[in-house]
Amino acid sequence: MSSADGSVARGFARRLLGVGLAAGLAAATIALALTDRLSLYIHPSSHVFAVTMAVVLLVGAAASFALPLGAEGDHEHGHDHDHGHDAQPGRRGAPRAVRSAGAVVVAAGGVAATAVTAAIVLVPPATLSVELALSRDTGSAPLFQGADAVSLAATGDTASFGVGDWASVFATATDPEAFAGDEVTLVGFVTPAAAPGGGGDFALTRLVITHCVIDAQAARVPVAAASADRRSLDTGQWVEVEGVIRDADGRLQIEARSVKPIDEPTDPYEY
Numbered sequence: 001m002s003s004a005d006g007s008v009a010r011g012f013a014r015r016l017l018g019v020g021l022a023a024g025l026a027a028a029t030i031a032l033a034l035t036d037r038l039s040l041y042i043h044p045s046s047h048v049f050a051v052t053m054a055v056v057l058l059v060g061a062a063a064s065f066a067l068p069l070g071a072e073g074d075h076e077h078g079h080d081h082d083h084g085h086d087a088q089p090g091r092r093g094a095p096r097a098v099r100s101a102g103a104v105v106v107a108a109g110g111v112a113a114t115a116v117t118a119a120i121v122l123v124p125p126a127t128l129s130v131e132l133a134l135s136r137d138t139g140s141a142p143l144f145q146g147a148d149a150v151s152l153a154a155t156g157d158t159a160s161f162g163v164g165d166w167a168s169v170f171a172t173a174t175d176p177e178a179f180a181g182d183e184v185t186l187v188g189f190v191t192p193a194a195a196p197g198g199g200g201d202f203a204l205t206r207l208v209i210t211h212c213v214i215d216a217q218a219a220r221v222p223v224a225a226a227s228a229d230r231r232s233l234d235t236g237q238w239v240e241v242e243g244v245i246r247d248a249d250g251r252l253q254i255e256a257r258s259v260k261p262i263d264e265p266t267d268p269y270e271y
Contacts, residue, residue: 023061026054039267042212130189130236133207133218154178162270163188163206166245167219169252176247183244184254187265190237191220200253201225202233204241208270216269222253229259238264 032038033051042050149168152158158165163186173179188204200222207216223241225233233239243256 019061019064022057026057026061029054030058036266039269040213043209043271045271046211130191130205132216133189133191133205153182156182158182158184162186163204163221164208164219164270166221166254170221173252176250176252179245179252180247181244185240185242186221186254187238187240187262188220189264190233190235190239192235193222194220201230204239204254206270207268210271213269219270222251223256223259224248224253225256225259229256232261233259238262 029038029050032041033047038047038050149161149165153161153165153169153173161169161184166184166186169179186204188206191203191205193200193202201224202222203220204223205218205220208219209216223243224246225241238261240258240260240262241254241256242258242260243254245252246255
């Protein structure tokens, strides 16, 4: 292979590992947004920013093709030639060894980056599993929720409350009787009840996202249900619970009037 062919090959590899992979991720981001699945990865409030940056990246990637393949290598070759008189003959082997080691590291990183990008682009997006939700259940209400939710609940302004909001109210309310009698309709999936004494026959659970799926936290509220409903529920089953909040020996729980199995919602997370 001639030095010119080698320069073009190295230029193509650099272009693939840099612009190519970035463009693939940008295209995947835009595709997820167009199919209403970007929320499976990031908070909806970040959608506009993510899509805007993806468009900018694609425009930049297209513009980069104005630079001929191998031009980067030609620049490096010229730079080395210009400064060749500074090198000492007895020390030429060290820089070459360093460059070889660097090439191996770059190649390994390129393979890893390509595999990650291919997985993101090719594997269909899926929701986080019930097992992960259980592993992230710390037994406390999600962070970044609490005082505001309790204040709103005390005023009766709970129409928009989800499982995460009520989990905060249940965990931090100092006067449980203030919320007894509130009507609720909540959607979540079934997980086992808390330890004995924690209240409820099962827990209604939902994953709450602050920024992206990496920071997803499990929120759960105890539900007391009729025996027939309990027998028909499996862990992980999505349900819609209609009922009323009750104070059970100083612990809040939902007394269910109905527990209706449903399909997993299009947007399975709370924010």
